[in-house]
Amino acid sequence: MDGDSKRDSSSASRCRTWSGLPLQQIYRPGDIADVDYERDIGDAGEYPYTRGIHPDMYRGQFWTHREICGYGGPGDTNGRAKFLLAHGNTGLNIIFDQPHMMGIDPDHPRAKGFVGMMGVNAASLRDFEVLFDGIAIEQINMSLINPTASAIVTTAFYVALAENRGVDVAKLKGSIQNDPLHCRYFGYAPSSPFDLAVKSCVDIIEYCCRNMPRWYVATFNSHGWRETGITAPQEIAFCFARVLAYLREALRRGLNIDHFGPRIGFYSSVHMDFFEEIAKLRAARRLWARIAKEQLGAQDPRTMQFRFGIHTVANCLTPQQPLINIARVAIQSLAAVLAGVQSLQACPYDEPICLPTEQSHRIALRTQQIVAHETGVTKVSDPLGGGYYLEALTDQMEREIVKIMDEIEAMGGMVAAMKSGWVETQMEKAAVEEQRRIETKEQIIVGLNEYITEDEAERQIPIHRRPEGSEEGQVASVQRVRAERDAERVTVALAALTEAQRRGENVLPLLVEAAKAYATIGELMGALRLGMGLSYDPMPEVVGAGGC
Amino acid sequence: MADDKIKILIAKLGLDGHDRGAKVVSSYLRNAGMEVVYLGMYQTPESVVAAAQQEDVDVVGLSCHCNEHLTEVPKIQDLMRQRGMNDVLLVVGGVMPLPDVDALHARGVEGVFRVGVPLEEIVGFIRRRAAARRGVGVPT
Numbered sequence: 001m002d003g004d005s006k007r008d009s010s011s012a013s014r015c016r017t018w019s020g021l022p023l024q025q026i027y028r029p030g031d032i033a034d035v036d037y038e039r040d041i042g043d044a045g046e047y048p049y050t051r052g053i054h055p056d057m058y059r060g061q062f063w064t065h066r067e068i069c070g071y072g073g074p075g076d077t078n079g080r081a082k083f084l085l086a087h088g089n090t091g092l093n094i095i096f097d098q099p100h101m102m103g104i105d106p107d108h109p110r111a112k113g114f115v116g117m118m119g120v121n122a123a124s125l126r127d128f129e130v131l132f133d134g135i136a137i138e139q140i141n142m143s144l145i146n147p148t149a150s151a152i153v154t155t156a157f158y159v160a161l162a163e164n165r166g167v168d169v170a171k172l173k174g175s176i177q178n179d180p181l182h183c184r185y186f187g188y189a190p191s192s193p194f195d196l197a198v199k200s201c202v203d204i205i206e207y208c209c210r211n212m213p214r215w216y217v218a219t220f221n222s223h224g225w226r227e228t229g230i231t232a233p234q235e236i237a238f239c240f241a242r243v244l245a246y247l248r249e250a251l252r253r254g255l256n257i258d259h260f261g262p263r264i265g266f267y268s269s270v271h272m273d274f275f276e277e278i279a280k281l282r283a284a285r286r287l288w289a290r291i292a293k294e295q296l297g298a299q300d301p302r303t304m305q306f307r308f309g310i311h312t313v314a315n316c317l318t319p320q321q322p323l324i325n326i327a328r329v330a331i332q333s334l335a336a337v338l339a340g341v342q343s344l345q346a347c348p349y350d351e352p353i354c355l356p357t358e359q360s361h362r363i364a365l366r367t368q369q370i371v372a373h374e375t376g377v378t379k380v381s382d383p384l385g386g387g388y389y390l391e392a393l394t395d396q397m398e399r400e401i402v403k404i405m406d407e408i409e410a411m412g413g414m415v416a417a418m419k420s421g422w423v424e425t426q427m428e429k430a431a432v433e434e435q436r437r438i439e440t441k442e443q444i445i446v447g448l449n450e451y452i453t454e455d456e457a458e459r460q461i462p463i464h465r466r467p468e469g470s471e472e473g474q475v476a477s478v479q480r481v482r483a484e485r486d487a488e489r490v491t492v493a494l495a496a497l498t499e500a501q502r503r504g505e506n507v508l509p510l511l512v513e514a515a516k517a518y519a520t521i522g523e524l525m526g527a528l529r530l531g532m533g534l535s536y537d538p539m540p541e542v543v544g545a546g547g548c
Numbered sequence: 549m550a551d552d553k554i555k556i557l558i559a560k561l562g563l564d565g566h567d568r569g570a571k572v573v574s575s576y577l578r579n580a581g582m583e584v585v586y587l588g589m590y591q592t593p594e595s596v597v598a599a600a601q602q603e604d605v606d607v608v609g610l611s612c613h614c615n616e617h618l619t620e621v622p623k624i625q626d627l628m629r630q631r632g633m634n635d636v637l638l639v640v641g642g643v644m645p646l647p648d649v650d651a652l653h654a655r656g657v658e659g660v661f662r663v664g665v666p667l668e669e670i671v672g673f674i675r676r677r678a679a680a681r682r683g684v685g686v687p688t
Contacts (some may be wrong), residue, residue: 098563098614110590114563117614187565187589228568315568346623352663353645354615403686428571435572439667448664463645465615539590 012427013442017276019231021396027388037389040286044340044381048289050282050394051382052340053305058378062090063336064343065368066143070095070120071355072470073477074131077120081135081360088365091174093345094131095119096154101183102191103150103525103538106474110539115471119145123478124520125164128157138167143172143309147183147221149192149200153524155208156511162266164516175216176267177206181242181414182221185228185424190538194415196529199504201246202253207508209260216265218246223269223311229431232280233397235269237404238423240284240291241414247296257296261303270332270339271313277332278384279393281308281339287398299432309343310336314351321447321455325349330367337371338384342369350461357464379382478520485518493517496528501531554678556607559587559596561620566613569641569663573609574666582674593623601631604676612642621652635681639674641665 016022024031034455035041042048045055054060067089069080081092097119099111106115107121115121122128137158146154155176162169192200201218208217222239230238243264251257253290268284270277288306292298312332317325327347333346346367348360356364377383411417418424437443444450493514500507507528514524526536558574560567567589576583585603587596600608608628610621617640628636639659640652649660659677661670 010688098565102563110563112562113616114614117616166645185565187563187567189559189592265588319662352643427568428575431568431572432575435576435667445664449666459646461645463647 006265013437013444017232017393018271018273018443019276021233021393021400023393027392029388031388032391032395035395036488041385041391042545047293047301047304048286049305050286051385053285053307053342055381056338057340057381058372059381062372062378063341064088064091064141064309065365065372066091066093066343066345067348067356067361067364068093068095068145068311068345069356069361070097070145071118071464072116072120072193072467073473074120074122074127076116076467076470078133078135079362080358084361084365085135085140087362088369091143091343092135093143093145095120095145098187099123100154100521101146101148101150102190103153103521105476105520105522108522108537108539112294113405113471115474116466120242121470121474121520122154122157123474124131124481124518125157125515126477126481126518127158127474128161128386131162135384137162137165140170140174143219144171144174144176147179147224148188149179149180149196149528150521150525151178151180152508152511152528153198153515153521155204156508156515156524157521159212159508159512160515163403163512169212171214172212173214175219176204177221178218179221179242179267181245181418182224182239184418185427186224191525192536193532194419196532196534198246198249198415199501199532200528202250202255203506203508205246205260206253206255206506209255209263213263215263217263219265219267220246221267222266223313225427225544226269226271226313227315228427229315229434230427231430232276233404234426234430236280236284236287237401237408238414239266239268240288240401241405241408241417244291244295245414251296257292257298258300258303261292261296261298262300262305264303264307265342266306266308267431268308268310268472269313270310272316272328272332274288274331274335275390275393276397277335278339279390279397281336281341282382282385282390282394283398283401284308284339286392286394287401302303307342309345310339310341311345312336312347314347315348315394317349317352318445318448319352320458321348321453322353322458322461324447325351326363326367329364330370333367333371334375337377340382350463353461353463355464355466357462359462430501459465481518481520489517490514490519490523493519497527498531501528507531553581553583554607554674555583555585555598555603555605556609556674557585557587557596557600557603557605558609558611559591559599560589560611561591561593561596561616562614563590564612564614564616565589566643568609569613570609570611573611573641573667573670577671577674580671582671593620593627595621596624597627597633600636601633605636607637607639607674607679607684610638610640610642612640612644615644617642617644618648621657622655625655625657637674637677637681639670641670
């Protein structure tokens with residue numbers, strides 16, 4: 001590095017957060033003189049929950065250690081899930097592959113090459129039986145990651161599995177991500193047309209709220225869009241605006257906000273700007289409390305609580321000198337905990353390179369465990385609260401978030417903002433701007449644009465790939481399921497689904513029955529799509545698919 | 549080519565929806581004076597090569613974030629060879645471990661740009677190679 005031992009204190013990178021919020025050189029009591037503790041901050045566990053949703057926070061219970069797993073066939077993921085549980089995951093976090101999220105079977109022509117690549121493939125109830133074989137679903141806190149409209153099928157498979165095992169679904173603990181609008185930008189738009197997205201989301205909310213009181217009806221995902229490069233205030237504003245779109249529909253259906261409000265969760269992120277991320281999450285808690293109470297009419301304090309999991313932002317990590325990602329994730333994890341997170345996915349260091357190896361997965365868990373057991377930050381709720389900088393930044397962040405939400409509201413809400421292309425434009429602008437900062441070295445990423453080391457050791461790190469033959473295995477398996485089941489029963493079930501969807505009924509009960517008949521995800525989503533006047537196939541070059 | 553702009557097609561294959569890199573690179577290449585045909589997602593080797601031929605591009609750029617590079621790049625190379633597109637440059641970007649970069653190099657794909665490469669390097673590489681292929685001087 002050139003010898004600029006005296007840093008240029010005026011350059012933009014010194015004076016703003018990475019999201020562009022202007023910063024003072026130092027903060028003083030006067031900067032938070034207008035803050036009223038009772039009104040604006042409150043103790044942890046007290047409205048507006050700025051300091052946390054539980055009075056005792058981590059003295060009562062640590063956040064759930066929830067390393068994500070999912071790859072290959074259900075047997076592969078079953079093995080890794082058990083490994084993670086043995087090493088300290090206190091809940092499971094299963095991610096499904098792209099064909100599952102797209103709502104197509106593994107033998108769909110467009111699934112080729114992608115089965116089990118970025119998640120576990122599960123085409124029918126049969127796969128869920130294998131996936132959770134030897135896992136006590138009545139005891140495990142189970143996060144199912146499927147944000148798309150096919151989350152309704154994922155839920156049906158899980159409920160069907162539970163019922164077949166004689167497990168009372170009212171006892172199931174966990175969550176389904178269920179945020180179809182959010183996933184329209186990661187290549188899943190075909191899976192989640194707007195009307196189907198909102199209907200599926202609210203069907204799940206309604207069904208779970210009636211039948212599964214310990215289950216989270218959704219974990220609305222602000223993390224996914226953050227990976228596109230949008231800023232911290234944009235992340236929260238876009239997420240809240242999207243959630244309002246779903247909840248307004250739920251209220252329109254006559255659901256009582258407090259019946260499902262306590263079972264809403266969020267899935268947020270932490271980036272690298274340490275204080276900005278903590279301020280972001282504190283602001284989100286305060287703002288959500290106010291939105292729930294003042295806009296949605298919530299009376300139950302649990303509806304007003306911004307309960308969130310965190311997925312550390314993967315785009316902060318570099319494939320170059322990958323071991324240094326362990327330091328990054330440790331810092332991100334610490335920020336998440338200081339922000340009062342309820343559940344944490346800390347990215348393994350090889351996230352920008354390949355699927356996690358056992359070693360990288362274990363190190364990620366150990367990182368969480370070090371924060372939990374060694375740092376001492378868990379002994380006090382909201383330990384950074386009251387700091388002049390943090391409280392001023394929390395306020396600034398909240399103002400910024402509200403400004404963006406107002407902008408979206410003026411456009412007619414999030415669905416309108418998405419349909420007009422405005423959201424996509426913001427994402428692209430933010431990504432291009434961040435790249436500009438990196439190219440000009442206004443923003444330094446260690447190992448990437450500075451402190452570059454040709455590290456031969458990088459070639460030695462273990463690489464995990466999708467197991468050989470797992471795609472072929474899943475293709476064979478789904479074809480076997482179709483051949484061996486009662487075809488008549490499936491045909492009748494699918495026709496009933498299409499009809500129920502056409503009449504606007506909640507389709508989850510019928511989905512559960514069809515799942516028990518071993519209908520496949522492609523068939524189930526196809527039936528639902530037909531009921532909404534959509535093409536059977538989300539990727540409709542395949543004519544006459546499914547045979548039903 | 550009617551003008552001197554280097555023409556590049558950018559595509560993503562199959563169900564790979566991680567398009568932030570493809571969009572940022574496209575924007576950068578446009579600003580660098582290239583003509584970008586953004587084919588987008590859900591492409592197959594056949595659709596990419598057909599579009600590349602139809603658009604008469606100088607460069608085909610693949611963005612691969614789901615390990616698809618190992619199976620799909622060879623297919624694209626074969627199709628391009630079959631159609632006599634030997635003067636079209638193939639570049640690959642995205643997420644992959646170093647051994648895979650080596651494997652692509654071994655298959656004759658010289659331009660492999662993982663996440664983190666300065667975009668100016670991509671522009672420079674394309675300018676040098678595309679210019680050489682078209683037998684013109686490297687633009688300053």
